[in-house]
Amino acid sequence: MASTALPGSGGPSAAGSPAATTYIGGMHLLLVRHGRTAANVDFLLDTAHPGSPLDAQGLAQAQALVTRLAGEPIEAIFTSDHTRARQTAAPLAASRGLSAVLHPGLREVQAGDLEMGVDWVPYVEVLAAWHHDATVRMPGSESGVEFLARYDAAISELAATGAERAVVVSHGAAIRVWAAARCANLTREFLTRAHVPNTGVIRVIGSVHDGWQVESWDDLPLPPVAKTHL
Numbered sequence: 001m002a003s004t005a006l007p008g009s010g011g012p013s014a015a016g017s018p019a020a021t022t023y024i025g026g027m028h029l030l031l032v033r034h035g036r037t038a039a040n041v042d043f044l045l046d047t048a049h050p051g052s053p054l055d056a057q058g059l060a061q062a063q064a065l066v067t068r069l070a071g072e073p074i075e076a077i078f079t080s081d082h083t084r085a086r087q088t089a090a091p092l093a094a095s096r097g098l099s100a101v102l103h104p105g106l107r108e109v110q111a112g113d114l115e116m117g118v119d120w121v122p123y124v125e126v127l128a129a130w131h132h133d134a135t136v137r138m139p140g141s142e143s144g145v146e147f148l149a150r151y152d153a154a155i156s157e158l159a160a161t162g163a164e165r166a167v168v169v170s171h172g173a174a175i176r177v178w179a180a181a182r183c184a185n186l187t188r189e190f191l192t193r194a195h196v197p198n199t200g201v202i203r204v205i206g207s208v209h210d211g212w213q214v215e216s217w218d219d220l221p222l223p224p225v226a227k228t229h230l
Contacts, residue, residue, distance in 0.1 A: 026205050026206045026207050026210070027159060027163070027164055027165070027166070027205065027206065027207055028164065028165040028166070028203065028204075028205050028215075029155070029158075029166055029167075029168055029203070029204040029205070029212075030069065030072065030074070030165070030166070030167045030168065030201055030202070030203055030204075031168050031170060031175045031178075031179070031201070031202040031203075031204060032065065032088065032167055032168065032169045032170070032199060032200070032201050032202075033169075033170065033171060033172050033175060033196045033197065033198055033199060033200050034054070034058070034080075034082070034084040034085045034087075034088040034169060034170070034171060034198065034199070035054045035057070035058030035059065035060075035061035035062045035084065035087070035088045035198050035199050036054065036055055036057045036058035036061060036198040037051075037052040037053065037054055037055055037058055037084050038052055038055050039051070039052040039116075040058075040198065041055070042118075043118055043120070044116050044117070044118060045111040045114050045115055045116060045117050045118075045120065045123055046115075046116060047107075047108040047109065047110050047111040047115060047171075048110065048111075048115050048116075049081065049082060049104070049107060050081075050082055050083045051082040051083055051084055051108075052083065052084060053083045053084060053087060054083075054084050054087045054088065058084065058087070058088070058198065059087065061088070061198055061199040062087060062088045062089075062090065062091050062092075062199065063091050064199070065088070065091065065092050065199050066091050066092050066095045068199075068201070069092065069167070069201070072165060072167075073164075073165050074092075074096055074098070074165055074166065074167055075098075075161075075163035075164060075165055075166060076098065076101070076158060076161050076163035076166040076167070077089055077092060077093050077096075077098050077099075077100040077101065077166065077167045077168075077169070078100070078101045078103050078106060078154060078157075078158045078166065078167070078168050078169070079100045079101070079102060079103070079106065079168070079169035079170070080102075080103065080104070080106035080107050080108070080169060080170050080171060080174075081102040081103065081104050081106075081107065082107060082108065082171070085106070085169045085170060085171070086100070086102065086169075088169050088199065089167070089169040092167065100169070101158075103154040103157065104150070105150035105151055105153050105154030106151065106154045106168060106169070106170045106171075106174065107150075107170075107171070107174065108170075108171035108172075108173060108174050109123075109127065109138065109142070109147055109171075109173040109174050109177060110138060110141040110142050110147075111123055111138065111141060112138045112139050112140030112141025112142075113139040113140035113141070114138070114139060114140075122139065123138070123173075126138045126139075127173060127176075127177060129144075130144035130177065130181075131180065131188065134148065134181075144177070144181075147174075147177060148177075148178065148181055151174065151177075151178045152178075152182075154168075155168070155178075155208065156208050159207065159208045172195075172196045175196050175202060176191065176194065176196060179202060179204065179212075179214060182211070182212050183204060183211075183212045183213055183214045184211060184212075184213065185213045185214055186214055190217075193220075194217055194220060196218065197218060200218040201216075201218055202214065202216070202217050202218060203215040203216040203217075
């Protein structure tokens with residue numbers, strides 16, 4: 001079988017952080033990981049629907065997101081239909097008078113046979129393999145090709161709303177895999193240290209047709225980059 005790598009993975013930059021073009025204009029996506037759950041605390045591979053609810057700290061994180069994003073002119077909110085993602089999106093949606101759109105395409109990368117296990121090594125190995133061959137399948141679950149197809153579909157539906165600035169509430173592995181595949185300015189070295197904390201915010205700018213760039217990755221510093229009009 002021919003190798004099918006994640007498009008854009010690794011990126012052309014040799015720097016350790018995203019260092020390619022920043023777009024002026026285009027759509028702003030704020031990719032937000034859900035708040036904390038008991039499964040997060042116990043390091044469980046909790047990926048199946050509906051999944052664990054937020055714990056007390058996770059609920060507080062969801063509420064704090066309202067303040068953190070207060071200055072953002074958010075026009076739309078899409079969220080994974082997992083319980084923890086819906087709970088994370090709810091306070092923000094209520095504060096803006098918006099209805100969060102539930103989309104199963106934004107679910108976590110499904111662990112399949114590894115579900116609710118504590119050994120993350122096989123799961124992470126498959127995610128890493130997708131950089132080289134996206135046809136590799138998670139044991140008893142989806143391939144990288146299938147994951148990207150569903151996630152891309154959700155992003156395309158969001159883009160079709162015409163919103164210029166939108167929030168996507170999703171999951172840690174899902175956000176990292178999609179960003180690695182679709183944001184050309186991410187290097188593999190950067191991704192090895194680019195954790196997505198609970199309610200971490202990854203800002204992506206661009207479009208479905210012209211591609212995406214990461215503008216900021218939660219609190220990780222990014223170097224100055226050139227600016228290009230879409």
